Amino acid sequence: MAGKGSDSPAIGIDLGTTYSCVAVWKNKRIEIIPNDQGNRTTPSAVAFVDAELLIGDGAKNQAPMNSANTIFDAKRLIGRRFSDSKVQEDMKLWPFKVIKGLADTPKIVVTYKGQKKEFLAEEISSMILAKMKESAEVYLGKVVKNAVITVPAYFNDSQRQATKDAGTIAGLNVIRMINEPTAAAIAYGLDNTSDIVGKINVLVFDLGGGTFDVSIMTIEEGGIFEVKAVAGDTHLGGEDFDNRMVDHCVEEFKRRWNKDLTGNQRALGRLRFACEKAKRMLSCTTQTSIDLDSLHEGIDFSMKFNRAKFEELNMGSFNKCIETLETCLTDAKMKKSCVEQVILVGGSTRIPKVQHMLRDFFDDKELCKSVNPDEAVAYGAAVMAAKVSGISDKSVHDVALRDVTPLSLGVAVRGKLLSVVIPRNTSIPTSNSKYYYTTHDNQSVIPIEVYQGERSRCTDNHLLGEFSISGVPPAPKGATKVMVCFEIDINGILTVTASIISTGKMKKLVISNENGRLSKKEIEKMISDAEKYKFEDQEFKKKAKAYNALEDCIYTMKNTIKEHSVKKSVHHEILQVMKKALDETTKQLENNQAAPYAELHLKKLHLEFVCEPLFYV
Incomplete structure (x- = not known):
């Protein structure tokens, strides 16, 4: 809480x-x-x-x-x-x-x-x-x-x-x-x-x-x-509507110029952007146009798109x-x-x-x-x-x-059929249990495959996870009973437990990474990576700010030196030292755009120190 x-x-x-x-x-x-x-x-x-x-x-x-x-x-x-x-x-x-x-x-x-x-x-x-x-x-x-x-x-x-x-x-x-x-x-x-x-x-x-x-x-x-x-x-959804517009434009481009756009990812990206914009326009007007300069091999692309065509495609x-x-x-x-x-x-x-x-x-x-x-x-x-x-x-x-739960949940039974434990549209949170029996003599392990979906054949549904419960006492087929319990929490997330009635042995479903989930270790690594990217982004912005500040400083100092040169209010030799420092820093900036924040900041402080006499005249 x-x-x-x-x-x-x-x-x-x-x-x-x-x-x-x-x-x-x-x-x-x-x-x-x-x-x-x-x-x-x-x-x-x-x-x-x-x-x-x-x-x-x-x-x-x-x-x-x-x-x-x-x-x-x-x-x-x-x-x-x-x-x-x-x-x-x-x-x-x-x-x-x-x-x-x-x-x-x-x-x-x-x-x-x-x-x-x-x-x-x-x-x-x-x-x-x-x-x-x-x-x-x-x-x-x-x-x-x-x-x-x-x-x-x-x-x-x-x-x-x-x-x-x-x-x-x-x-x-x-x-x-x-x-x-x-x-x-x-x-x-x-x-x-x-x-x-x-x-x-x-x-x-x-x-x-x-x-x-x-x-x-x-x-x-x-x-x-x-x-x-x-x-x-x-x-x-809307992405599918965009895709159909893009497909239509690609076909039209091929029809007009006999050239295939599909291998040009940049052209497709520009076209997708234009189609999404056109789709939005067609919600408030009956006709719009898609205009793209030099879309592919220097060819300009332009076509009218009306609401009727959009509706037909979708x-x-x-x-x-x-x-x-x-x-x-x-x-x-x-x-x-x-x-x-x-x-x-x-x-x-x-x-x-x-x-x-x-x-x-x-x-x-x-x-x-x-x-x-x-x-x-x-x-x-x-x-x-x-x-x-x-x-x-x-x-x-x-x-x-x-x-409610949106899809039925169940387990695979003999014949690869889906046995539903919780039907779709059941109010949640909820739990339900069903009993199952061994399918052959002296069966020692019972596999449990958990599926979600509405098809009769389990493999036509979505496999959520699978696990096995071992230690089944030797017995003829159908003699050992296993209770499988499905529990859905308030977030709609499922937990499955299976227990052997005669021994009380129980096992809980843990959907591991092999079944599409992330392990705790992987999540921790991703959290660490997310922090790293956040730090790198902050450092980039910090460096960009320092770079811009240094450029502004150079610009301001050069203009101030021009003013003082006209007024002759600062000794010529001192101005030459300042100009030299500014020119060197400008060249260094041009040759080393990847300079770190500390270096950029120190250069700015150095320039401010060298040019300080300008502000005390």
């Missing part, structure tokens, strides 16, 4: 695929925290530029020119395996390189300070979280340690744990993780307290940059939020959203006429066609736009952070959350 009130402020972070947002309870209300550029959302991008690490706006702004070393979409890699079909598809589109690491873990490769560096998705995400933490600390004027981080409702256990690991690497104590649509519903509930009488049914339609979630829940008067069902896709994804919505209503056993509010969350819900299809589905029902789609998730996370950290304000204290 975090400390009380303002002594230990707890923040809420929406760690998004394309943009992230941070908020805090302050002055008896939730405040969205701006970053160092004054923006209320921060691009989820990290760039390695020469000797500097850029995070957020700086990284995104230089991305078209440094695409191979600018990392985005880390959320689409986190908690996944390199062999995952979605990862393989994305790799064809990313300008940066992804390789296979140990235990099928994807690793991002960049060039930094002239060397090849490899990073896990958790490390990149931790850099973004550290940026949000830093923004909060500057805003609040105090150290921040505790945070509530949101995740897509359809994230599996590995993705949730990996997100929690990223928070730990960033120096945060993750006191709670909640689902993004649930956080948005909390934001809506608190902003519309007076309008909620009794109980209302709300549907949260959350279409962001990289993930899509639908949640159906009830909000009761007094601040009780109960999730009835969730559905979604952790690989559907109609498959839009239809998938509606199909997922129907599944969610079925799971919640609710007719669409019973939904009283449809809340739009995520930047991609601004797309006119998405809104039009939603209105049609709900028989021309007006969509709720009272919450900011970019900030609602962070707002709700900050409410939960305030509650968990002990804020006594009634509006926060009374919030009660009843969430």
Whole structure:
């Protein structure tokens, strides 16, 4: 549990695929925290530029020119395996390189300070979280340690744990993780307290940059939020819409000039940037253009892009959203006429066609736009952070959350079938047990494979982990009984235990690095690395400041010498000594741009000492 009130402020972070947002309870209300550029959302991008690490706006702004070393979409890699079909598809589109690491873990490769560096998705995400933490600390004027981080409702256990690991690497104590649509519903509930009488049914339609979630829940008067069902896709969002635009432009370029862009990563980076900008424009106008000078082999590229074409390219994804919505209503056993509010969350819900299809589905029902789609998730996370950290304000204290597990959980049984222990959309926290029996005579070891998903064949689902319980007494098959217990905590993270009934021997599932988790040692190393990069970044900024100060000093001194030369108020020989010192320092700066901070600072002090007579005339 975090400390009380303002002594230990707890923040809420929406760690998004394309943009992230941070908020805090302050002055008896939730405040969205701006970053160092004054923006209320921060691009989820990290760039390695020469000797500097850029995070957020700086990284995104230089991305078209440094695409191979600018990392985005880390959320689409986190908690996944390199062999995952979605990862393989994305790799064809990313300008940066992804390789296979140990235990099928994807690793991002960049060039930094002239060397090849490899990073896990958790490390990149931790850099973004550290940026949000830093923004909060500057805003609040105090150290921040505790945070509530949101995740897509359809994230599996590995993705949730990996997100929690990223928070730990960033120096945060993750006191709670909640689902993004649930956080948005909390934001809506608190902003519309007076309008909620009794109980209302709300549907949260959350279409962001990289993930899509639908949640159906009830909000009761007094601040009780109960999730009835969730559905979604952790690989559907604005990034996919951008990709289809990029593909269309690549095809058009090839059609016009018979040249293939796909091998030119810099050109693709520039094109992606332009397509994202065009996509945003098409939400408020029916036509825009993409214009890029010297895109490939000196060829200028220009083409008109209208809203109808954009909708045609992405109609498959839009239809998938509606199909997922129907599944969610079925799971919640609710007719669409019973939904009283449809809340739009995520930047991609601004797309006119998405809104039009939603209105049609709900028989021309007006969509709720009272919450900011970019900030609602962070707002709700900050409410939960305030509650968990002990804020006594009634509006926060009374919030009660009843969430559900998004996917079924079970074990593999004979015939490679999935035996479900906890069905999807079960309220959490929860636990459930099932009994299983040995499958052959004198079996001494029982393997337990834990899966998450909805397919009948276990191998078609996501393997969370596996372990074995040994020491089974010799007996005919079917005679020895084993109890397998699944327990899901309030963060949606799973623990599995297996025990032999006749002996009482028990074993707990520990999902090791081989199963996609990071070990304690690896997390500690990443925390150490994060501190190292932070220190290096601070040193770089310190050196850059000293370099600029020395250049300013040289400029000022040279101008002052000119003035004194005209006035002849300082002896000619003294002026010559000063000029010589300034010229030597200028040459040294030109020949040694990598001079350390101490050397730059000493040169400035030396110049100030040599030129001191100028200021006493």
